[in-house]
Amino acid sequence: xxxxxxxPATLSLSPGERATLSCRASQSVSSSLAWYQQKPGQAxxxxxxxxxxxxxxxxxxxSGSGSGTDFTxxxxxxxxxxxxxxxxxxRSNWPPITFGQGTRLEx
Amino acid sequence: xxxxxxxxxxxxxxxGSLRLSCAASxxxxxxxxxxxxxxxxxxxxxxxxxxxxxGSDKYYVDSLMGRFTISRDNAKDSLYLQMNSLRxxxxxxxxxxxxxxxxxxxxxxxxxxxxxxxGTLVTVSS
Numbered sequence: 001x002x003x004x005x006x007x008p009a010t011l012s013l014s015p016g017e018r019a020t021l022s023c024r025a026s027q028s029v030s031s032s033l034a035w036y037q038q039k040p041g042q043a044x045x046x047x048x049x050x051x052x053x054x055x056x057x058x059x060x061x062x063s064g065s066g067s068g069t070d071f072t073x074x075x076x077x078x079x080x081x082x083x084x085x086x087x088x089x090x091r092s093n094w095p096p097i098t099f100g101q102g103t104r105l106e107x
Numbered sequence: 108x109x110x111x112x113x114x115x116x117x118x119x120x121x122x123g124s125l126r127l128s129c130a131a132s133x134x135x136x137x138x139x140x141x142x143x144x145x146x147x148x149x150x151x152x153x154x155x156x157x158x159x160x161x162g163s164d165k166y167y168v169d170s171l172m173g174r175f176t177i178s179r180d181n182a183k184d185s186l187y188l189q190m191n192s193l194r195x196x197x198x199x200x201x202x203x204x205x206x207x208x209x210x211x212x213x214x215x216x217x218x219x220x221x222x223x224x225x226g227t228l229v230t231v232s233s
Contacts, residue, residue: 032218043224043225044202044220045221045222046221049221050216087151087152089152089219091208091217094166095167096154096168097142097154097218099154102151102152
C-alpha cells in the first residue's frame with residue numbers, strides 16, 4: 001500500500017498570502033496524484049488531477065506540481081474561502097486508492 | 108447538473124447490517140465507474156470500494172475483510188453499499204463519488220473522485 005504523508009499538518013496564513021502544501025508518497029506514483037479541498041460540513045471537491053491539471057471550474061490561483069514521490073499544491077494568493085482542509089490522493093496501480101492525512105489551512 | 112444523493116444511513120447496533128443507496132442524476136450513470144469513500148468523525152478520507160460501469164469488476168479496501176458489497180442498478184441510476192457485521196470503527200460519513208476517468212487498452216485514468224455526494228452518516232453503537 002502506498003502511504004501519502006502531507007505536511008505541514010496545519011498551515012496558518014492570511015488572505016493574500018501564498019500557500020504551499022506538500023504531499024510525499026512512500027513510493028513513486030508517477031503523476032497519478034490528485035488534490036481535494038474539504039470545507040466544514042461539506043463533501044470534498046476535486047481541485048487537481050494527474051498532479052498538475054485543474055479540475056473543471058477551479059480557479060487559476062490553484063496549481064499542482066511534482067511527479068514520482070514529491071508533490072506540491074500551491075495557492076498563489078489566498079482568498080477567505082480557501083481556508084479548509086486539503087487532501088492528496090494517489091491512484092497509481094490501485095487498489096488500494098489512498099489519501100494523505102490532510103493539511104488544515106487556517107487563518 | 109450532476110448530482111449524487113446518498114441515503115440509508117443511521118444508527119445500527121454492532122453486528123448489524125445496513126444498505127446505503129446513492130441516486131445519480133444529470134449524467135449517464137452507466138458510463139462511469141462509481142465509488143464509496145468514508146470519513147470517520149474528525150478523521151481523514153478512506154476509499155472503501157469501486158465498481159465498473161457494468162458491475163463486472165469490483166474492488167475493495169482490504170480492511171473490510173469481505174463485510175461490504177458494492178453494487179449498482181443502471182436502470183435506476185443507483186449505486187449501493189451493503190454493509191454487514193458492522194463494527195464501531197465503521198462509524199463514518201459515507202460518500203458516493205463518480206470516477207471521471209476511463210480505462211482502455213492504452214490509457215488508465217481511473218481512480219479519481221468527481222463529484223461527491225453530500226454523504227450519509229452511519230453510526231454503529233449499542
